[in-house]
Amino acid sequence: MDKLKQVLSGQDDGGDGGSSGILERANRATTLACGTRVKGFAICFILGAVCSILGACLLWIPGVGLIVFAVLYSAGNVCALGSTMFLIGPWKQLKSMCAKERFFATIIMLWKNKGLALLFCLLQFIAFTWYSLSYIPFIRDAIIKLFKLSM
Known part of the structure; x- marks a missing residue:
């Protein structure tokens, strides 16, 4: 310290x-100890997901819905993205964001209307989850095998 x-x-x-x-x-x-890193990641990731989901739910409030959505969803994304810094550290995080295996997950962040915004929110959450899992060794391979077995 x-x-x-x-x-x-x-x-x-x-x-x-x-x-x-x-x-x-x-x-x-x-x-940070390994347990502390995992706890920090989980807390920030869950807080980010809650803010993003709450923002998406409040999107249809007449008048201020879009503003509330933009603020909560952006704060949720920043918090969730910051959560991975607990796993590998800030410098390595910034270096690896545009790595080949994370490129498409990093760039899915465009929208224009409410329906499209909701679709991209879902896609972005899935992409961020996949991105976050890339920092846990062998977990993405295990998930792919799990889906192959279920089909």
Whole structure:
């Protein structure tokens, strides 16, 4: 924890002459236990999902529905996306967002009307779930095999 305080206050040079960025230094300084990382991921992911679902449910309120949707859905996405930083750290998260296996899940975020917005909300939630699972070793392969067995 002291190392994190030093990095965030700018007192730590990281032993590399100051050539690394703040995210990289913060990533090196944070040392969370595995259980703490999983709990942080679960809390942020669930909070993000609740905000997004609540926003989608409030989309049809006359007058302010679109504004409430935009705020809650955006906050939910930021929170849910931030949840994966607990699993691998912020710097590695930012580097891996556009990796080949995550590219399409990263770009599904366009909409124009309420029906289309709801469709893309669902697609984005599925894409984000698939994206998040890519950080857990072998889980996506297990899910694919599960669906193959059920068909």
